[in-house]
Amino acid sequence: MDVYEAVATRRAVRSFRDTPVPHEVLSRVLRAAARAPSGGNLQPWHVFVVTGEPLADLKKRTLERVAAGDPGDPREYPMYPPDLPSPYRERRSAAAARRYRNIPRDDATARQATVARNWDCFGAPAALFCYLDRIMGAAQWADAGMYLQTVMLLLRTEGLDSCPQMAWSVYRTTVAEVVSPPERLVLFCGLSIGYAAVTPERTERAPLTETVTFLG
Ligand SMILES: Cc1cc2nc3c(=O)[nH]c(=O)nc-3n(C[C@H](O)[C@H](O)[C@H](O)COP(=O)(O)O)c2cc1C
Numbered sequence: 001m002d003v004y005e006a007v008a009t010r011r012a013v014r015s016f017r018d019t020p021v022p023h024e025v026l027s028r029v030l031r032a033a034a035r036a037p038s039g040g041n042l043q044p045w046h047v048f049v050v051t052g053e054p055l056a057d058l059k060k061r062t063l064e065r066v067a068a069g070d071p072g073d074p075r076e077y078p079m080y081p082p083d084l085p086s087p088y089r090e091r092r093s094a095a096a097a098r099r100y101r102n103i104p105r106d107d108a109t110a111r112q113a114t115v116a117r118n119w120d121c122f123g124a125p126a127a128l129f130c131y132l133d134r135i136m137g138a139a140q141w142a143d144a145g146m147y148l149q150t151v152m153l154l155l156r157t158e159g160l161d162s163c164p165q166m167a168w169s170v171y172r173t174t175v176a177e178v179v180s181p182p183e184r185l186v187l188f189c190g191l192s193i194g195y196a197a198v199t200p201e202r203t204e205r206a207p208l209t210e211t212v213t214f215l216g
Contacts, residue, residue, distance in 0.1 A: 006156040011202070013161040014117065016124040016194035021051070021160060026126065026193070029154040036150040038143035045147045046131040048179040055127060058178040062119040062171045072170035076134075076186050079166050087210070095203065118167035124194035129168065129175055131185035144188050151191065161196040164189055 001009075026049055038044060050058060065072075084092060103110045121127050128151070130144055152162045168175055168190035175187055 124192035
C-alpha cells in the first residue's frame with residue numbers, strides 16, 4: 001500500500017470486530033511512527049497502549065459513569081473554540097448531520113447511545129492514549145497530531161483501522177486510573193485500533209480552492 005492509498009483509505013472507523021491486534025504489529029507501527037517530525041525534535045507525545053483486561057476495565061468503568069449520567073471531568077482544553085464562525089460551524093454541522101442521519105432528531109436517547117459508543121472504543125480490542133506535558137504549547141500539540149496521523153497511516157498498511165477520539169478527554173480521570181500517567185501530563189486524545197466491522201463512507205472535504213492558495 002502506498003501513502004496515497006493509506007491516506008485515501010483511512011477513515012474514522014466507528015465499528016470494529018473483536019479480533020485481537022497482535023502486540024508485535026502495534027510495536028512495529030509505534031516504532032516506525034516515532035519517525036514523525038516534531039519541532040526541535042522534542043517528540044512531545046507520551047503514549048499508553050491499552051488492550052485486554054485493562055481495556056475491558058477502562059470501558060466498563062467509563063460506561064458506568066456514562067450510564068449514571070456523569071457529565072465528565074473538568075475540561076483541560078477546549079475541544080472547539082466557542083462560537084465557531086463560518087465555514088467551520090457549517091462543516092461541523094454537516095459532519096454531525098451525516099453521523100446521526102439514521103436517528104430521528106427528537107430521539108435524544110439514541111443520540112446519546114451513539115455518542116456513548118466512543119467509550120466502548122466502538123468495540124475495538126486496542127486503544128492508545130496520547131498525552132502531552134502540560135507545559136507544551138500549540139506547536140507541540142500540532143506535533144502530536146502529526147504523530148497520530150503517522151500512526152493511523154501505518155495502521156492502514158497493516159490492514160488495521162482506527163478512530164481518533166477527543167471524547168476520551170471527557171472521562172480523562174478514569175483513563176488516568178487505568179494508565180497512571182504522571183501528574184504533569186494532559187490527555188490529548190485516545191485512538192481506538194482494530195479491524196473494521198463496517199467501513200464508513202468517505203466524509204466530505206472542502207474544495208482545494210477553499211483551503212489552499214497557490215502563489216507563483
Ligand atoms: C483530534 C481528533 C479528535 C477526534 N475525536 C473524535 C471523537 O471523539 N469521536 C469520534 O467519533 N470521532 C472523532 N474524530 C474523528 C473525526 O470526526 C473525523 O476524523 C472527521 O469527521 C473526518 O472523517 P474521516 O476521519 O472518516 O475522514 C476525531 C478526529 C480527530 C483528528
